[in-house]
Amino acid sequence: MNEGSNGNKELTMIVGVIFLKIELKVNGKLRRAEVEASERLIDLLRQKLGLVSVKEGCGAGECGACTVLMDGEAVCSCVVPAFQTDGHDILTVDGLEENGELDVIQQSFIDCDAVQCGFCTPGMIMSAKALLIKNPSPSREEIRTALAGNICRCTGYTQIINAVETAAERIGECRR
Amino acid sequence: MDKRSYNYIGKNIIRCDAADKVQGRFLYLSDEPFPNALVGVILMSPHANATVRSIDVSEAIGIEGVEILTYLDIPSVKYNSGEWFPGQEDFPDETILTGHARHVGDRIALVMAETEEKARKARDLVRVEYEIMPAVTVLETAADMAGTLHEDGEKSFEGSLCYGDIDQAFSAAAYIESDTIATPKVHHAAMETHSVLAIPRPGNVIEVRTPCQITFGVQHSIAQVLKIPLSKIRVIKANMGGTFGGKQEVVFEVLCAWAANKLKRPVFINTTREETILSTRTRAAVKGKVETAVDAEGLILGRRFELTVDAGAYLTGTKKLMIAMGKKASRLYRIPALSYTGSVVRTSTTPAGACRGYGSPQIHTITEIHTDLMCRRLGFDPVGFRLKNLLKEFEEDLSGGANIGKARVIECLKRGAESFGWEENITPKVSRGRFFTGIGFACCTHGNGYYKTKYHDFSNMSLKILEDGSAILRASIHELGSGATTALAQIVGEVTGIDVSKITVTETDTQFTSYDSGCQASRVIYVCGECARLVSEAAVKMLTQEASKLLDKPVRFSQGSLVCEGKRLEIGGTVREIMKKRRVSIEANFEHRPEMNPASFGVHFAEVTVDKLTGLVKINRYLAVHDIGQAINESFVRGQIYGGIQMGIGMALCEELPYDSNGMPKARNFDKYHLINAPDMPDSEIILIEDGEPGGPFGAKSIGEISTVPVSAAIVNAVNRALGSSLTDLPLTPAKIVEAVADLKK
Numbered sequence: 001m002n003e004g005s006n007g008n009k010e011l012t013m014i015v016g017v018i019f020l021k022i023e024l025k026v027n028g029k030l031r032r033a034e035v036e037a038s039e040r041l042i043d044l045l046r047q048k049l050g051l052v053s054v055k056e057g058c059g060a061g062e063c064g065a066c067t068v069l070m071d072g073e074a075v076c077s078c079v080v081p082a083f084q085t086d087g088h089d090i091l092t093v094d095g096l097e098e099n100g101e102l103d104v105i106q107q108s109f110i111d112c113d114a115v116q117c118g119f120c121t122p123g124m125i126m127s128a129k130a131l132l133i134k135n136p137s138p139s140r141e142e143i144r145t146a147l148a149g150n151i152c153r154c155t156g157y158t159q160i161i162n163a164v165e166t167a168a169e170r171i172g173e174c175r176r
Numbered sequence: 177m178d179k180r181s182y183n184y185i186g187k188n189i190i191r192c193d194a195a196d197k198v199q200g201r202f203l204y205l206s207d208e209p210f211p212n213a214l215v216g217v218i219l220m221s222p223h224a225n226a227t228v229r230s231i232d233v234s235e236a237i238g239i240e241g242v243e244i245l246t247y248l249d250i251p252s253v254k255y256n257s258g259e260w261f262p263g264q265e266d267f268p269d270e271t272i273l274t275g276h277a278r279h280v281g282d283r284i285a286l287v288m289a290e291t292e293e294k295a296r297k298a299r300d301l302v303r304v305e306y307e308i309m310p311a312v313t314v315l316e317t318a319a320d321m322a323g324t325l326h327e328d329g330e331k332s333f334e335g336s337l338c339y340g341d342i343d344q345a346f347s348a349a350a351y352i353e354s355d356t357i358a359t360p361k362v363h364h365a366a367m368e369t370h371s372v373l374a375i376p377r378p379g380n381v382i383e384v385r386t387p388c389q390i391t392f393g394v395q396h397s398i399a400q401v402l403k404i405p406l407s408k409i410r411v412i413k414a415n416m417g418g419t420f421g422g423k424q425e426v427v428f429e430v431l432c433a434w435a436a437n438k439l440k441r442p443v444f445i446n447t448t449r450e451e452t453i454l455s456t457r458t459r460a461a462v463k464g465k466v467e468t469a470v471d472a473e474g475l476i477l478g479r480r481f482e483l484t485v486d487a488g489a490y491l492t493g494t495k496k497l498m499i500a501m502g503k504k505a506s507r508l509y510r511i512p513a514l515s516y517t518g519s520v521v522r523t524s525t526t527p528a529g530a531c532r533g534y535g536s537p538q539i540h541t542i543t544e545i546h547t548d549l550m551c552r553r554l555g556f557d558p559v560g561f562r563l564k565n566l567l568k569e570f571e572e573d574l575s576g577g578a579n580i581g582k583a584r585v586i587e588c589l590k591r592g593a594e595s596f597g598w599e600e601n602i603t604p605k606v607s608r609g610r611f612f613t614g615i616g617f618a619c620c621t622h623g624n625g626y627y628k629t630k631y632h633d634f635s636n637m638s639l640k641i642l643e644d645g646s647a648i649l650r651a652s653i654h655e656l657g658s659g660a661t662t663a664l665a666q667i668v669g670e671v672t673g674i675d676v677s678k679i680t681v682t683e684t685d686t687q688f689t690s691y692d693s694g695c696q697a698s699r700v701i702y703v704c705g706e707c708a709r710l711v712s713e714a715a716v717k718m719l720t721q722e723a724s725k726l727l728d729k730p731v732r733f734s735q736g737s738l739v740c741e742g743k744r745l746e747i748g749g750t751v752r753e754i755m756k757k758r759r760v761s762i763e764a765n766f767e768h769r770p771e772m773n774p775a776s777f778g779v780h781f782a783e784v785t786v787d788k789l790t791g792l793v794k795i796n797r798y799l800a801v802h803d804i805g806q807a808i809n810e811s812f813v814r815g816q817i818y819g820g821i822q823m824g825i826g827m828a829l830c831e832e833l834p835y836d837s838n839g840m841p842k843a844r845n846f847d848k849y850h851l852i853n854a855p856d857m858p859d860s861e862i863i864l865i866e867d868g869e870p871g872g873p874f875g876a877k878s879i880g881e882i883s884t885v886p887v888s889a890a891i892v893n894a895v896n897r898a899l900g901s902s903l904t905d906l907p908l909t910p911a912k913i914v915e916a917v918a919d920l921k922k
């Protein structure tokens with residue numbers, strides 16, 4: 001959290017509901033929003049900013065379908081209060097493409113057939129992204145651990161783990 | 177055709193929707209708000225068995241824009257959510273809303289507003305007073321308590337299946353062995369929760385968009401309750417975020433269509449995870465006794481089953497499922513005499529329904545755990561015993577079901593045992609006094625459609641070859657995430673020579689695609705895939721005939737090309753000329769009615785380490801061997817198997833929906849309902865046996881459902897071998913394992 005940023009924030013009150021004006025970066029762009037104190041980050045992203053790639057599978061921080069990156073860390077957007085993102089940097093799967101090219105993780109998910117119904121996929125990719133930012137050459141076990149909070153009912157994870165491994169290899173090849 | 181020369185069959189073609197899905201651009205129903213739609217949430221009963229004494233909606237309805245429909249407004253028609261065709265006569269005991277709540281989560285009222293948030297707030301303001309009655313939660317006493325739950329006087333729903341001389345078999349037996357085994361009530365846990373959209377359209381048509389598995393079944397259910405013609409109900413399959421059978425029966429579709437029709441406004445019903453867990457469907461819990469008569473050499477002489485199946489609050493398709501379980505009992509081993517009796521009871525718990533395998537995971541878990549325990553008690557080698565009794569290719573199903581087909585289950589077992597190192601690892605190992613390692617395996621079978629059952633099975637498709645040489649397969653397919661649409665495109669591409677990237681396969685829309693029995697009964701590849709192959713052949717035949725007429729010269733089709741006098745004709749150009757000059761479009765139609773329904777088989781092996789102190793089970797190694805005829809797309813096949821293993825491990829070790837004695841669900845979200853995650857999953861080996869099944873497209877047969885069938889038994893057998901225990905009450909939670917260990921010490 002950037003210290004006390006809400007301290008001097010404007011508060012508006014409409015029929016008893018307190019709205020906080022926040023400013024955050026979403027997929028590289030500065031966005032302003034008015035959020036209720038109880039509003040969840042997932043609602044801000046899906047409903048106000050139209051980023052419906054962020055999925056809700058449980059609403060309780062248990063499935064990872066809603067995973068986004070907050071300052072590079074994977075968080076469950078269904079348990080993060082929206083106002084806490086004031087002054088922070090949010091990345092969703094929509095922000096991964098660069099110059100019309102898929103992120104290496106996205107491409108690896110396609111190539112390794114790591115996608116079935118696709119509902120867990122955006123969250124899964126964001127957890128993988130957070131891992132590879134910190135650790136570009138993880139072991140299979142490290143990949144498993146990084147994906148521990150993301151449930152997939154379709155794939156049994158194997159092809160997803162293969163995809164993250166492949167993405168790491170490809171990143172490694174580029175660096176070489 | 178030589179397998180190696182295939183262009184597309186067996187190849188890992190990338191699924192057509194993969195790019196959209198990794199970009200988050202593949203939208204599910206809840207991602208796209210429909211203009212002017214009311215968003216509905218269901219007021220669900222907090223009690224397991226209670227009648228509504230009074231309902232006061234005045235405060236909620238006072239909020240501007242809120243609409244409420246309650247059980248007092250509904251048509252009185254009762255229906256059965258498992259019935260997918262008129263006249264199936266599944267016992268109707270459910271209404272779209274109810275004043276007698278029969279489980280926590282039962283539907284009392286539908287509260288709607290322009291946003292979901294507002295609808296939820298309004299729902300909180302509805303006051304309901306209930307008269308609470310005793311909950312029915314114990315299978316053994318459910319039949320006696322039936323009257324408190326349902327007014328229809330039915331205590332239970334019985335079914336049986338018998339052939340051969342069962343008494344003679346048991347009196348001739350050298351050994352009679354029996355076990356009592358229980359499989360749990362399981363949540364499907366598709367990551368997308370349930371939702372449905374209904375839109376009133378001009379011409380009195382109601383359009384329903386739903387991620388479902390049988391659009392024509394949804395259409396039937398709506399017609400039945402709303403009493404409107406089928407032709408006035410258009411059901412479109414929406415993008416699907418997983419189902420596993422959970423979205424096979426109608427759940428909220430009829431209610432949504434009724435509300436939209438009544439209010440003349442689009443209505444979108446959405447649910448949270450808790451609501452999906454409490455109010456949709458589950459895998460049916462089964463408990464019962466299996467008894468086997470064996471001769472001195474280890475040949476099975478006869479088998480008896482007495483099973484009780486928990487339908488939950490409404491009968492749903494659970495009687496169908498109970499019968500299906502019995503029918504599967506004679507399709508794995510040669511059982512000369514069989515007596516199967518099943519009893520379905522209703523309890524005040526979330527209704528059961530279809531779930532991946534449709535009874536197969538239950539029946540084969542029961543028989544495979546029993547077979548292992550029996551072999552241990554009698555001193556038979558579990559591999560040798562099974563090899564003696566497993567069905568051979570083209571054997572008849574003694575119960576009168578379809579011929580077994582090109583069965584390769586014996587090969588599955590032999591190759592699996594060798595590859596897994598069965599012999600070498602059979603003796604359990606102990607380390608540090610508390611970690612016990614053991615191996616286990618289980619065999620299983622599943623079907624390929626409905627042929628030679630009570631239900632009709634056919635598919636009708638058309639293939640249109642367009643004027644640029646691309647093609648559209650107009651098919652009533654439900655893409656569930658398994659890759660069916662891409663697999664069918666591969667089949668069309670293989671026959672027509674058209675590049676897969678230029679082939680579009682439609683999904684089902686009851687107004688525009690032709691009849692199909694739906695995505696159920698593991699029929700999609702074997703029946704729909706074969707239909708796709710046959711309609712492609714018909715289109716190619718039409719194209720060559722028309723081209724011959726156009727050019728007035730013989731035209732042949734060979735190896736994916738049109739050939740005239742040794743020269744290749746370009747397909748698009750030829751179609752254009754045919755359209756212009758002959759005024760004929762190239763569109764063939766085909767209705768495929770299968771005359772076979774062979775069995776698919778699988779044998780899975782697991783090595784587990786059980787921590788005696790904590791009761792935790794770790795799966796060290798896993799091998800799945802499947803007799804699949806032919807993989808259309810090997811990567812898809814593997815994906816199905818890995819996913820099936822994930823579900824099966826859950827059912828073996830941690831997944832269950834328990835209730836307390838008041839019928840209160842103990843698991844309402846994934847905090848208390850544990851799914852296997854990535855660290856818990858082993859890296860599984862897979863061996864595919866591809867010997868070509870007659871009647872399937874290029875020899876292919878089913879994999880999606882069967883892949884989960886043997887998993888739980890393989891794991892339980894491994895745990896029992898590791899510990900020397902006889903655990904038969906699934907799931908094997910740490911508490912049960914610790915208790916079993918304590919009992920063994922005594």
Ligand code: FES
Pocket residue numbers: 055056057058059060061062063064065066067076077078079
């Ligand atoms: S929806 Fe946020 S963790 Fe499941």
Ligand code: FES
Pocket residue numbers: 114115116117118119120121151152153154155367417418657
């Ligand atoms: S692909 Fe369906 S939940 Fe992961």
